[in-house]
Amino acid sequence: MLLLRILKFFYNPSKAWEAAKNFSHPRVVTMLFFGFSAGLPILLIFSSLSLWLREAGIQRSAVTFFSWAALGYSFKFIWAPLVDQMPIPVMTRRLGRRRAWILLAQICIASAIFAMSMIDPAKAENCLFLMALAAVALGFSSATQDIAIDAYRIESAGEALQALMASMYIAGYRIGMLAAGAGALFIAQIQGSTPGAYDYTAWRTAYQIMAGLMAIGMITVFVIKEPAITEKEATCARNRDHARFFILFLISAAAFVGWFYFSSGIASTLKEQVALVVKNHSAAGFIVETARLAAGLCSALLAARVMVALKVADMEMIRSAYVEPVSDFFLRYGAGLAWMLLALIGLYRISDIVLGVISNVFYQDMGFSKIHIASIVKTFGLFMTIAGGFLGGTLSIQFGVMRILFAGALLSALTNLLFVLMAWTGPALPMLYLVISADNLAGGLAGAAFVAFLSSLTNVRFTAVQYAVFSSLMTLVPKVFSGYSGAMVDQLGYPVFFTITAVMGIPVLILILICGVKLQVKNRR
Numbered sequence: 001m002l003l004l005r006i007l008k009f010f011y012n013p014s015k016a017w018e019a020a021k022n023f024s025h026p027r028v029v030t031m032l033f034f035g036f037s038a039g040l041p042i043l044l045i046f047s048s049l050s051l052w053l054r055e056a057g058i059q060r061s062a063v064t065f066f067s068w069a070a071l072g073y074s075f076k077f078i079w080a081p082l083v084d085q086m087p088i089p090v091m092t093r094r095l096g097r098r099r100a101w102i103l104l105a106q107i108c109i110a111s112a113i114f115a116m117s118m119i120d121p122a123k124a125e126n127c128l129f130l131m132a133l134a135a136v137a138l139g140f141s142s143a144t145q146d147i148a149i150d151a152y153r154i155e156s157a158g159e160a161l162q163a164l165m166a167s168m169y170i171a172g173y174r175i176g177m178l179a180a181g182a183g184a185l186f187i188a189q190i191q192g193s194t195p196g197a198y199d200y201t202a203w204r205t206a207y208q209i210m211a212g213l214m215a216i217g218m219i220t221v222f223v224i225k226e227p228a229i230t231e232k233e234a235t236c237a238r239n240r241d242h243a244r245f246f247i248l249f250l251i252s253a254a255a256f257v258g259w260f261y262f263s264s265g266i267a268s269t270l271k272e273q274v275a276l277v278v279k280n281h282s283a284a285g286f287i288v289e290t291a292r293l294a295a296g297l298c299s300a301l302l303a304a305r306v307m308v309a310l311k312v313a314d315m316e317m318i319r320s321a322y323v324e325p326v327s328d329f330f331l332r333y334g335a336g337l338a339w340m341l342l343a344l345i346g347l348y349r350i351s352d353i354v355l356g357v358i359s360n361v362f363y364q365d366m367g368f369s370k371i372h373i374a375s376i377v378k379t380f381g382l383f384m385t386i387a388g389g390f391l392g393g394t395l396s397i398q399f400g401v402m403r404i405l406f407a408g409a410l411l412s413a414l415t416n417l418l419f420v421l422m423a424w425t426g427p428a429l430p431m432l433y434l435v436i437s438a439d440n441l442a443g444g445l446a447g448a449a450f451v452a453f454l455s456s457l458t459n460v461r462f463t464a465v466q467y468a469v470f471s472s473l474m475t476l477v478p479k480v481f482s483g484y485s486g487a488m489v490d491q492l493g494y495p496v497f498f499t500i501t502a503v504m505g506i507p508v509l510i511l512i513l514i515c516g517v518k519l520q521v522k523n524r525r
Contacts, residue, residue, distance in 0.1 A: 023390070035170065035172020036176040036217065037145065041142035041180070042073075058128065084147075084465050087100075096227075105142075108137070109214055113214070145217075162455045170447055179210070188206040189202075191205050255300050260292070340514060342473065346474065350478045351505040352443055355498065359377075362419070368427050376433060387441060388445040392446065393452070406509065407445070408447075413505025488500070
């Protein structure tokens with residue numbers, strides 16, 4: 001029935017054209033440029049940096065510091081209250097709360113990328129340590145930018161435009177990733193750095209150009225206007241209270257990082273001992289690192305408690321920063337529906353992420369060349385994802401976010417079955433094009449609807465904190481499961497593994513149906 005209505009919609013040129021015109025709205029176009037500045041940093045920490053280190057003769061697996069760079073994206077909700085509440089001297093007064101934080105984060109991102117460009121990791125061990133620190137600073141700054149941009153997006157327009165803004169943001173994000181991935185590698189290549197002939201100046205030039213591209217986001221900050229919602233009822237604290245809260249965060253973060261630094265040697269020894277017991281190195285690593293992470297969080301909480309006991313921090317401000325946003329969510333939706341919504345958020349991307357971790361290995365195992373992977377999977381797949389995002393945004397406005405959320409989850413699960421078909425048919429290029437087209441279109445459509453759905457759940461009083469919690473939660477469970485993808489493939493084979501990832505989507509579909517009904521009942525009251 002929904003498919004018929006969608007086909008009728010696109011058959012009607014006037015309706016399709018009217019929907020397309022919405023993409024020219026200034027707030028929607030803004031998200032293209034902000035998406036670009038958000039997508040640019042992430043590959044400069046991971047894949048592009050990995051290739052740089054490899055060409056420099058360094059095994060990235062031995063560089064444990066670089067794993068910290070990813071922590072910013074997973075735990076950004078911890079410092080989201082700072083972004084939400086703390087003013088930046090001079091900048092907040094002139095630009096407003098959201099634009100000031102976006103600009104500060106972008107300046108820090110550009111500075112971190114430039115700092116990385118000035119370090120040659122092949123020179124000495126201390127250079128590698130400095131590179132790791134710069135990468136951590138880049139990850140932290142990038143996650144901070146995400147917090148501020150998400151808050152700006154939700155507060156700058158009504159719910160009617162959120163799906164379109166989400167799809168435009170996804171398009172910009174993917175273009176930014178392409179620039180930082182393929183773009184940086186292309187620049188380094190034409191400047192003369194290859195696996196057999198490392199040239200530091202080539203990588204320096206590539207990273208400095210990437211730092212310069214952050215100017216796109218900075219210019220956007222000065223062109224746009226601050227959202228109308230610039231004051232919050234619960235944030236009338238004085239500058240001294242904000243300073244004390246900032247000190248509390250720094251001390252807690254130092255305790256967390258310090259624990260990770262000093263426990264690295266103990267963790268390596270424990271992994272070997274646990275591996276002897278569980279007979280699996282991957283499982284041993286997961287157990288030890290999970291315990292290490294829990295201990296790190298306990299260290300941070302203990303440091304915070306000490307600061308409160310010493311009256312360095314104000315307990316009331318901590319409560320308003322962390323407790324009130326969470327309690328507000330449960331009060332608005334009720335405990336039962338709130339927990340179901342959180343379960344939906346945590347599981348919605350599970351089919352995509354668990355499969356995505358192993359997909360490149362699958363393409364190689366099937367016999368596809370690196371050229372095929374780069375041109376079809378990466379480049380062609382990028383355009384399919386962008387097209388899917390635009391489609392998801394347009395359809396969400398016409399037919400409602402929950403319906404397209406369901407359609408996206410269903411298509412994402414079904415397209416995983418195409419991987420089963422490709423595993424049986426072998427490395428045929430037409431099949432690869434079909435799989436990439438379907439998988440990326442479905443992923444883009446589901447992604448746009450999902451971002452719009454998350455935006456609708458936030459309260460503008462706690463925008464940055466609540467959305468940061470949602471966006472962190474949506475990848476947490478899938479990342480835990482994806483760590484076992486390789487072991488599952490080894491034991492079950494690709495066809496069974498891909499079938500399991502499709503079946504993982506069934507609980508998601510059930511949750512969407514239940515949550516959709518309950519939300520409708522709640523809205524009628």
